[in-house]
Amino acid sequence: MAEPLVLTLSCADRPGITARVTSFLFAGGGNILEAQQFNDRSSKAFFMRVEFDPGNWERDHLCDQFVGLANEFEMGWKLAQCDRPKRVLIMVSKFDHCLADLLYRWRIGELAMEPVAIISNHPRESIEHAHLGGIPFHQLPVTPETRPEQEAEVRKLADRYDAELVILARYMQILSDRQAEHFAGRCINIHHSFLPGFKGAKPYHQAYERGVKMIGASAHYVTADLDEGPIIHQAAEPVTHADSPDQLVRKGRNIESRVLAEAVRLHLEERVLLNGHRTVVFGN
Known part of the structure; x- marks a missing residue:
């Protein structure tokens, strides 16, 4: 079984970000283990952290595929292995x-x-x-x-x-x-x-x-x-x-x-x- 991964991201707030990110992970067989988000109303910024079992995703392939979504929302993002020291x-x-x-x-x-x-x-x-x-x-x-x-x-x-x-x-x-x-x-x-x-x-x-x-x-x-x-x-x-x-x-x-x-x-x-x-x- 693949090690859990954690995706963190931030971008300008707009409708649909959470739905798009979770749908993206689901499409690759990912299983979300923990998800948190924050909408900063003062700066109109959106922040999210998702810990998930990648399922069918290989980490490098996931990164390649996520680029399109990240670019669409102009995200700053990072994908890391949860337990790697x-x-x-x-x-x-x-x-x-x-x-x-x-x-x-x-x-x-x-x-x-x-x-x-x-x-x-x-x-x-x-x-x-x-x-x-x-x-x-x-x-x-x-x-x-x-x-x-x-x-x-x-x-x-x-x-x-x-x-x-x-x-x-x-x-x-x-x-x-x-x-x-x-x-x-x-x-x-x-x-x-x-x-x-x-x-x-x-x-x-x-x-x-x-x-x-x-x-x-x-x-x-x-x-x-x-x-x-x-x-x-x-x-x-x-x-x-x-x-x-x-x-x-x-x-x-x-x-x-x-x-x-x-x-x-x-x-x-x-x-x-x-x-x-x-x-x-x-x-x-």
């Missing part, structure tokens, strides 16, 4: 809790990914809590003066390992505009704050000074605008006046790990579609 490059600095959590979830089969390399601007000993096993590790120190060369090396490594997704797992360096553009749509960052508030450095300390009653974390796609990329997933947790900055950081670590892992899962499962500066996220 995506090749992932993870970048980290000294805080390794998100990295350790991602690797644990990968090892127990929760995340359909293949970690192909770890890049850090610090020595391997700095992430001693994360068991890397045989995953290649590359230390690439960076300073303001060496940033162009360091980022060029990151791009080379991403190409060498054929990375499909780059995860900034508390990588505490701001990417240049060129780097952000190079990895557009395939680079996820975890920001240790509930965006759009408390951007930049030490957000928990900012939150403490403002006496907030909720803290959170946000996972988003990286863009040239610092901490303003399309948000994939967020979570928050109540705090009180008795929580010190260190206690906020402790609570924040748990939120950060959960939020990043969920954002990565959603991306790996082709559940996130870009909608301008926003996202359409099809949950399960």
Whole structure:
């Protein structure tokens, strides 16, 4: 039996799109396992995700046949194999809790990914809590003066390992505009704050000074605008006046790990579609 496939698409909204897509799949013997759609009335855009058993369809033949329908509706679309692990490059600095959590979830089969390399601007000993096993590790120190060369090396490594997704797992360096553009749509960052508030450095300390009653974390796609990329997933947790900055950081670590892992899962499962500066996220 053929492995299930997932079709994602977006286009200008108009009548008949759902009927045409489902009829197309039915004509080839496909069996729909899960289907979700969203009509954005503000932008008059249509988004759809269909997971299906391809039946008589061969993937390449299906792609060839779908082109006509896609062109008719001027769709942006993608057809992917549901369970194929995506090749992932993870970048980290000294805080390794998100990295350790991602690797644990990968090892127990929760995340359909293949970690192909770890890049850090610090020595391997700095992430001693994360068991890397045989995953290649590359230390690439960076300073303001060496940033162009360091980022060029990151791009080379991403190409060498054929990375499909780059995860900034508390990588505490701001990417240049060129780097952000190079990895557009395939680079996820975890920001240790509930965006759009408390951007930049030490957000928990900012939150403490403002006496907030909720803290959170946000996972988003990286863009040239610092901490303003399309948000994939967020979570928050109540705090009180008795929580010190260190206690906020402790609570924040748990939120950060959960939020990043969920954002990565959603991306790996082709559940996130870009909608301008926003996202359409099809949950399960």
